Amino acid sequence: MAGLSIFLGFVFVVNVCAVHSEGHRRETICYGRLGCFSIRPPFNNTNDLPMDPSFITTRFYLLTDYSDHTPITISEDDLNSSEGTPFQPNLNTVFIIHGFLQNGRVEWMLHMALELLRRKSQNVILVDWGNGSGFPYGQATANTRVVGAEIAALITSLNNKLGTTNANYHLIGHSLGAHVAGYAGYRLPGLSRITGLDAAQPNFQNFDLQVRLDQSDAVFVDAIHTDGSDYNTLSGYGMMLPVGHMDFYPNGGSNQPGCPRQSLMNIISEEYEDGTYETGNIISCSHSRSIFLFTESINDPCPFTSFQCSRTRDFLAGNCFDCGGLPCPRIGYDANKYRARGKFYLATRSRAPYCGHQYLVRLELGTFRPTYGTLKLKFLTSSGLSDKVIFNGLNRPFASGQTYSAMLVELHELGGILQAQLEFHEQSSFFSWGSDRGIVIQKITVTTADTDKSVYFCGNHLRMMSDVPAGLHRPQYTPDC
Structure with missing residues (x-):
């Protein structure tokens, strides 16, 4: 992995494949084993090329035991060493990928990892691309392609060295992380599952399928939409557009209960009263709700029942509560156990626990x-x-x-x-x-x-x-x- 190779003192050689003649702006850049990246269509959703992997320094942190809350760094180099790695190839593996302005040490990632390990024995890998996820947003958007390639490279090495297959892997990504998962899945035929948690809307919605997460990126793709209103810098960070085999729209997919309606005056007032940290929570409240719903679904006995429906209006008209004699699908961790496909709606509580009787x-x-x-x-x-x-x-x-x-x-x-x-x-x-x-x-x-x-x-x-x-x-x- 490039990020950890830098940590060990190895420096990638960047091969610039093409230079755009107008204004000497590069249109394509190549990064060794990760391949080449272009901003020519369809990848013209941003004018920025991905940054050097040695700057992004994508890192992977492995957890295998619910009782041990200390992640262990894992890299391709570890697979070649005599000491090996605690990775258990006989178990399934879940990657968790953060989004914009975050890193692999945010609390929600560790919490989700521990819930996954509490559910069953498996490998859980936290992906940290914090050096590449910051401002400006357009550059972070471009960097998702390199991070996806890094994940694919690690999984390919695990397959080659330890005998796993793409069918053993489940990628979970929030916001930009959902599209990172899509880019990784594009390189990994037969990848078992991708879960998109409010996949980022700006620079992705209505672009070509190659640019964003879609159902061709894994055998099963499920998505939870929680902030899918029109983007206006204060809300609408997530996509309303269906991206998977099953797309879930809690509370209609936007403006989650318990989150304030976004307005500039709300933000200014909250910053004055509670400081920037709380203001950030308000801005991302609906966008982050997808994380908490999925995490709660892993072990909570409450079923998180959803109902297949074409739109919010029909759901609120009571036209969608009949599941045709079959079990109604559950949002979240167990979504892959159901054969139904399409769009699904449900209502949740305004605070944790979010699941309840509807x-x-x-x-x-x-x-x-x-x-x-x-x-x-x-x-x-x-x-x-x-x-x-x-x-x-x-x-x-x-x-x-x-x-x-x-x-x-x-x-x-x-x-x-x-x-x-x-x-x-x-x-x-x-x-x-x-x-x-x-x-x-x-x-x-x-x-x-x-x-x-x-x-x-x-x-x-x-x-x-x-x-x-x-x-x-x-x-x-x-x-x-």
Whole structure:
């Protein structure tokens, strides 16, 4: 591996294969055994050539024992030495790859590695390309190609020296790391699996398949999308575009619960109150959620059930809870155990543990004047009181005859639902006058996602006035109101 070869005193000789005549800008550069890299189409997603492997210094850190939290450096040179390596060729191997502005010593990588080792005996290798993952972003984008080549070179050496095969390897990459995994997989025919954790959008979305992670890069490619909104420098770091055999969209794939809606004022306020470290957490909150969902899925008994669906609107309409008599796929570590292929949706909790029992709550309104405000809804059940669901009519007013949907995710399964408890808070507006203020409740429907069975509360034209709590009793099991 180039990075560790530098550590041992070896220096690569760079062979420049071609020089662009206009402005003397190189279009292609070659790095010894890693081959040549060009910025000609389709690799024109950045104007930067990858940096020298001796600068990036990609390093690999091996863990093989859950009880030992100290990673051991592993390199191609170790495979040629008489001392050998603790790598166990009879076991499967997982690589974990970080993204932009990180390195192989970030806490989440070690946490994920230990969870993998707690699940079963295997080799886990942390990939550290921190010297190449910094600013500017375009250069880090270009460097992913070299890091992918380094991973492929190490795996090829492991195959040749220790008798493993590409089918023994699973690559997990976050953000830019997901595309690193794709570049490695392109060089490793028959690679078992790649998991893309919110694969980076800028410089990749809508580019040629050769440039980004796609399902041809491994026998099985699964992806978790958590920050797939339009990129605006504060959010939208991940791709919404499907990239794998199974693409999972928790909470619609963007704006994860518990993460603030991004705005410049939010960022400035958070930096003032909590400092730069916390500000960074806010900016990357949805983007990083993919890491925590996958890590939790490794050993948590909660199933993280998902449902095949074409879009968020259909999921929130309750049209996707039927899995055709087959087990509904689970997001994360066990995704490869299911034969279903396509796009899958699910809802999660706003904080760890993120997995829970999913319920779709639909609110149907009667006739009233347009009204701004919020409606909070809880359910009294035989096992206690549920978390609240909030329907927001602040940016757009609640309107007559409209239906609103939201997911309620409970850590513990709800018992029998006995009562719907409501509270409406009206925001003052042009419409806030007269005796017919408030909103009118027509019907509330609660559907258990796992069973696709519903409970209904008929509103009987209940008018909710601001800050006056109300309750609906007598749940029924037919939709007629």
